[in-house]
Amino acid sequence: MAVPEVFDRIPLLTGVPRSVEELPGGLTNHNYKVTTPGGAYVVRVSASDGALLAIDRDVEHACSVSAAAAGVGAPVLDYLPGDGVLVVGFLPGRTFTEADLRERANLPRVAEACRRLHAGPRFVRDFDMFDIQQRYLRIVRERGFRLPPKYLDFMPDVAKIRKCLEIRDEGTVPCNNDLLPGNILDDGERLWLIDYEYAGNNDPCFELGNIWSESDLPLGHLEELVTAYYGRRLRHKIARARLLGLMSKYGWTLWASIQDGANESIDFDFWSWGMEKYDRAMTEFTDPGLARLMDEAARTD
Known part of the structure; x- marks a missing residue:
């Protein structure tokens, strides 16, 4: 799936001006910072066969939600099941x-x-x-x-x-x-x-x-x-x-x-x-x- 198509399928990012910056790192996915008038987000797009590596994207989503509830992870804002796409709030910091x-x-x-x-x-x-x-x-x-x-x-x-x-x-x-x-x-x-x-x-x-x-x-x-x-x-x-x-x-x-x-x-x-x-x-x-x-x-x- 092309990256622009991914963004167009995410309600938070649909039909609004946005700037996109690819973030460094990520050995099993591509990470993008997307900034809109409503806020800044990180979109994670799977870039590997997670099943081989014991990665389950549904489990990752559920664990991310739990980590946010614990007050130590970014807020989870959207998830596209089956596409390996997770959207979380951008955490300002170093x-x-x-x-x-x-x-x-x-x-x-x-x-x-x-x-x-x-x-x-x-x-x-x-x-x-x-x-x-x-x-x-x-x-x-x-x-x-x-x-x-x-x-x-x-x-x-x-x-x-x-x-x-x-x-x-x-x-x-x-x-x-x-x-x-x-x-x-x-x-x-x-x-x-x-x-x-x-x-x-x-x-x-x-x-x-x-x-x-x-x-x-x-x-x-x-x-x-x-x-x-x-x-x-x-x-x-x-x-x-x-x-x-x-x-x-x-x-x-x-x-x-x-x-x-x-x-x-x-x-x-x-x-x-x-x-x-x-x-x-x-x-x-x-x-x-x-x-x-x-x-x-x-x-x-």
């Missing part, structure tokens, strides 16, 4: 960068935004990276997409990590699950969390570990983020977030493999992006301290 996450003063602010989301209405589905990774692996093998060298060698470690995390499982909360710096907005007073393609009820430590992993933050930053989130230093929670951050790298590596093999509509080097994550994952899998980390995650402080 998009975070990795440099912002490396600034320690921002870590309590990020933790507070996560707590607001996690305390909000539960989402309509669950998200478990162990299950997602298995699903991605089946797709990669069935379709003959590239698999990183020695990728399967670490599957026994993944099984051990999953088993150890079951010992102190405390349930799930509604999580974004994809908090790249570009999905965090700063309006000068508070932070907003956007983009709910992968949203689902999940272990809160995955959210924290994923933030750490996606921006390749120092370990000390993860410890501060987890401590700010829980209000006190909990060794087993820090270990849990580290292990789930490792699973984030390992699982999203296959996301990149699928995008590399199936997505021709976005000019981006998905393979190199994924291999950077995989290289860091291999370093953690082969670290002699991995067994100790699993022990810490399973024990009380």
Whole structure:
């Protein structure tokens, strides 16, 4: 569907003067800021086969509505079922960068935004990276997409990590699950969390570990983020977030493999992006301290 046709089908944008600006970012969609006399909006148009990546646009819409109700997501204004088009209010503010996450003063602010989301209405589905990774692996093998060298060698470690995390499982909360710096907005007073393609009820430590992993933050930053989130230093929670951050790298590596093999509509080097994550994952899998980390995650402080 051509972009002008999409805009003409959205009641908010029909028959009114409008200016359109394509927004940067978005590896599975195209984002446009549309300004009219009545206000400014963001129109998200799907640009990939979401089904391969475990993206369900109806679920994304429902989770976006819940995030808005929690006071941490943009207001949802329209949705075109079947077309992969979501319209949300434009949030004025500055998009975070990795440099912002490396600034320690921002870590309590990020933790507070996560707590607001996690305390909000539960989402309509669950998200478990162990299950997602298995699903991605089946797709990669069935379709003959590239698999990183020695990728399967670490599957026994993944099984051990999953088993150890079951010992102190405390349930799930509604999580974004994809908090790249570009999905965090700063309006000068508070932070907003956007983009709910992968949203689902999940272990809160995955959210924290994923933030750490996606921006390749120092370990000390993860410890501060987890401590700010829980209000006190909990060794087993820090270990849990580290292990789930490792699973984030390992699982999203296959996301990149699928995008590399199936997505021709976005000019981006998905393979190199994924291999950077995989290289860091291999370093953690082969670290002699991995067994100790699993022990810490399973024990009380």
